[in-house]
Every structure is written in structure tokens, then in C-alpha cells.
Amino acid sequence: MNAQTLIIILLVVAVVFGLGVVVVSRRRSMSSSSSSSSSVGTAMPEIRTAPPRIEPPVLAPVPEPIVVEPVVEPAPEQIVVEPLVEERTPSFRERMGKAAAAMAGVLGGVRSRQGIGNDTWDDLEEALLRADVGIGVTTALLDGLRERVKSKAIQTPDELIAALAADMTARLHGADRSLRFDESLASAGRVNVWLFVGVNGVGKTTTIGKVAAQQMAGGRSVILAAGDTFRAAAAEQLGTWADRSGAELVRGAEGGDPSSVIYDGVQRANAKGVALVLGDTAGRLQNKSNLIEELRKVRRVASKDPGEVTEVLLVIDATTGQNGLAQAREFTEAAGVTGVVLTKLDGSAKGGIVFAIETELGLPVKLVGLGETIADLVQFDPNEFVGALLDVA
Numbered sequence: 001m002n003a004q005t006l007i008i009i010l011l012v013v014a015v016v017f018g019l020g021v022v023v024v025s026r027r028r029s030m031s032s033s034s035s036s037s038s039s040v041g042t043a044m045p046e047i048r049t050a051p052p053r054i055e056p057p058v059l060a061p062v063p064e065p066i067v068v069e070p071v072v073e074p075a076p077e078q079i080v081v082e083p084l085v086e087e088r089t090p091s092f093r094e095r096m097g098k099a100a101a102a103m104a105g106v107l108g109g110v111r112s113r114q115g116i117g118n119d120t121w122d123d124l125e126e127a128l129l130r131a132d133v134g135i136g137v138t139t140a141l142l143d144g145l146r147e148r149v150k151s152k153a154i155q156t157p158d159e160l161i162a163a164l165a166a167d168m169t170a171r172l173h174g175a176d177r178s179l180r181f182d183e184s185l186a187s188a189g190r191v192n193v194w195l196f197v198g199v200n201g202v203g204k205t206t207t208i209g210k211v212a213a214q215q216m217a218g219g220r221s222v223i224l225a226a227g228d229t230f231r232a233a234a235a236e237q238l239g240t241w242a243d244r245s246g247a248e249l250v251r252g253a254e255g256g257d258p259s260s261v262i263y264d265g266v267q268r269a270n271a272k273g274v275a276l277v278l279g280d281t282a283g284r285l286q287n288k289s290n291l292i293e294e295l296r297k298v299r300r301v302a303s304k305d306p307g308e309v310t311e312v313l314l315v316i317d318a319t320t321g322q323n324g325l326a327q328a329r330e331f332t333e334a335a336g337v338t339g340v341v342l343t344k345l346d347g348s349a350k351g352g353i354v355f356a357i358e359t360e361l362g363l364p365v366k367l368v369g370l371g372e373t374i375a376d377l378v379q380f381d382p383n384e385f386v387g388a389l390l391d392v393a
């Protein structure tokens with residue numbers, strides 16, 4: 001081998017060796033980089049990557065609710081349709097229910113018997129007395145009927161009750177029950193005065209209100225004079241009735257002279273061309289003799305020109321029964337009573353007091369109160385009254 005060949009061999013060896021070194025070093029660097037990513041506890045600082053933060057989902061803003069205001073339509077005006085059927089006023093008989101009921105049981109017993117015997121007379125007497133007809137009138141009525149039963153003019157219980165009703169009605173007939181309004185006074189420019197008297201609480205002021213309403217409805221203008229100066233509330237009460245009825249009110253000071261209030265009423269009526277004054281009076285004073293004296297004076301003063309007292313109405317509460325009779329006597333004597341208003345007959349079982357008033361005092365019952373409202377005052381009608389009391393047609 002020559003030197004040339006030796007040099008070539010040495011070069012080849014050197015090149016192969018060099019390539020080998022390069023390949024080995026490359027392999028080493030590749031394996032170290034792959035092991036560093038998996039090994040723990042190497043000198044390399046641990047790079048902890050923070051876990052990805054889970055941001056709360058961004059919620060889309062809730063849209064504000066759209067409040068739709070309801071469209072409020074104005075309520076249509078209420079049209080009150082009045083019923084076509086007229087309001088029915090209860091009849092006299094219906095409103096006298098209590099008085100009728102008191103007798104109904106007894107009369108039913110009389111009717112149910114075969115004939116007319118002692119029990120019949122006892123029952124009738126008891127029923128009439130209980131209704132406050134009074135012993136005098138009851139005895140007179142039954143004595144007359146006994147005669148007719150004896151003479152066989154009356155034979156059955158039904159005939160007996162019918163005859164009793166006829167006799168009772170006959171006793172009440174013939175009285176003048178109209179309210180006295182003197183037209184000639186009115187046309188002479190003077191004033192009719194109606195006074196209302198009676199003990200306290202019987203219904204004087206209420207009756208004045210009802211009478212005023214009836215007179216106004218009939219086309220007659222009215223002035224109410226508050227002659228009860230004993231209580232301040234009395235004038236106010238009368239004022240309420242003046243408003244209800246459309247009448248005018250004349251009042252004085254509390255504790256003032258009742259006569260002068262009535263007199264002022266007459267003067268006012270005269271000045272305004274009003275033909276009628278309704279005068280209220282006190283039902284109670286310090287004592288009874290004062291009251292009676294007061295009424296005498298009221299009557300005297302009210303009759304001074306241009307006034308004229310044409311009616312003095314004694315108001316009696318039907319529920320007081322025979323007590324009302326004693327009162328009536330006193331007032332009649334003092335105030336010259338011309339007629340009676342029997343109030344509260346709607347709540348009384350003692351309507352029979354009418355007979356005692358008319359027979360024993362000779363006073364006509366002119367008006368009857370059947371309730372507390374303005375329409376609850378009717379003219380007294382004997383047929384209706386007895387029919388309702390005995391429950392006969």
C-alpha cells in the first residue's frame with residue numbers, strides 16, 4: 001500500500017467517525033428533552049399552570065318585564081231601572097197584624113164550637129177586654145148580642161161574630177173625622193192653627209211631620225212651629241220633619257216661651273201667605289199643672305188674630321191602653337181637644353182603646369199612626385179597623 005491509499009483510508013475513517021459523533025449527540029439531546037417533561041423532582045422549577053378559571057356564564061340581562069297597564073275605561077253611569085211594579089203599601093189590616101193576632105186565637109175557638117154557650121161568652125168578653133175595648137163598651141156589646149141569641153135572631157158562632165163586628169162598626173159611625181181647616185179664614189187672610197198635645201213620647205212631633213207631608217202633598221203650604229221649648233233637641237227633631245216634608249220651620253230659644261213661638265209662627269205664616277200652622281207642644285214640664293197651664297196659654301195666644309185654632313189633636317199611644325184615657329181627660333179639659341190621633345197601632349194589641357175614647361170621651365179618632373215613616377199616617381176608617389181586629393171581611 002502506498003501512502004496515497006493510506007491517506008484516503010484515514011480520511012474515510014475520519015469522516016465516518018465524525019458522522020457517528022453527530023448522530024449520537026443528536027439522539028441524546030432528543031431523549032433528554034422528552035424525559036424532562038415527565039419526570040418529577042428534577043431541578044427544573046415546576047411550572048404549574050393554573051387550572052383554567054371557569055368564568056360563570058355570562059347571563060344575558062333579563063329583560064325588564066313590560067307592564068302593560070290595563071286601559072281603565074270609565075265605568076258607564078249606572079242607570080237605575082225602577083221596577084215597573086209599583087211598591088205595594090201594606091194594607092191597614094196587614095199593619096194592624098198585632099192587634100188582630102191578639103183576637104184571632106180566641107175568635108178561632110169561638111168559631112170552632114158547635115153552638116153558642118157560656119164558654120163562648122167568656123171567650124168573647126176576655127178577648128174584648130184584652131184588646132182594651134173597656135168594660136163599659138164590652139158589657140154593652142155582649143148584652144145586646146145575648147138578647148139576639150135568646151130570640152134566635154143569631155144562631156151560629158159565625159153569625160155571632162159577624163153581628164159583633166157590625167155592632168162595633170156601628171158604634172164608631174157618625175163621627176166627623178175630617179181635619180178642620182176653615183177656608184173662610186184662609187180667604188180672609190187669616191191663619192188656621194192645629195195644635196198637637198199629649199204626654200211625652202206618644203208621637204206628637206212625628207205626627208206633625210206626617211201631617212205636614214200630607215198637607216204639602218195636597219197643595220197646602222205649611223209652617224211648623226216648635227212650641228216644645230223644654231228640650232233643645234225637640235226643635236231639631238221638628239226641623240228634620242220640616243226638611244222631609246218641605247214645610248218651613250219657626251223655632252225659638254231653648255227654655256223660651258212656647259206661646260210666643262207659636263205666635264211667631266202665625267205671624268210668619270200671615271206675612272208669607274201660608275194658610276196653616278202646625279204647633280208642636282211639650283209633653284213634659286217640671287210638673288203636670290205647669291203643663292196644663294202652659295197649654296191653656298198656648299191655645300189662647302195661638303187664637304189671637306190673625307191666628308185661629310181650628311184643631312187641637314190629642315196624640316195617644318195605642319200601646320198604653322187604658323192609661324191613655326186618663327191622659328185624654330186632663331188634656332181635653334185644658335186644651336179643648338177636638339180629635340185624637342192614635343199612634344203606634346202597628347205595634348199594639350190594644351187597638352180597642354178606640355171604643356173607650358169615642359164612647360167615654362166623645363172624641364173622634366181622626367188619624368191613626370201605623371209606623372214611623374212619613375207615609376205611615378192614615379185616616380181612621382171604622383170598617384177597616386173592626387174588620388182587621390176581628391178578622392172579618
Ligand SMILES: Nc1nc2c(ncn2[C@@H]2O[C@H](COP(=O)(O)OP(=O)(O)OP(=O)(O)O)[C@@H](O)[C@H]2O)c(=O)[nH]1
Binds near residue numbers: 198203283284346372
Ligand atoms: N211604630 C210606631 N212608632 C211611632 C209612631 N208614631 C211615633 N212613633 C215613634 O215614637 C217615638 C216618639 O215619637 P215623638 O214624635 O218624638 O213623640 P213626642 O210625643 O213628640 O215626644 P216628646 O217630644 O218627648 O213629648 C219615636 O221613636 C217615633 O218614631 C207610630 O205610629 N208607629
Ligand SMILES: [Mg+2]
Binds near residue numbers: 204228
Ligand atoms: Mg216631640
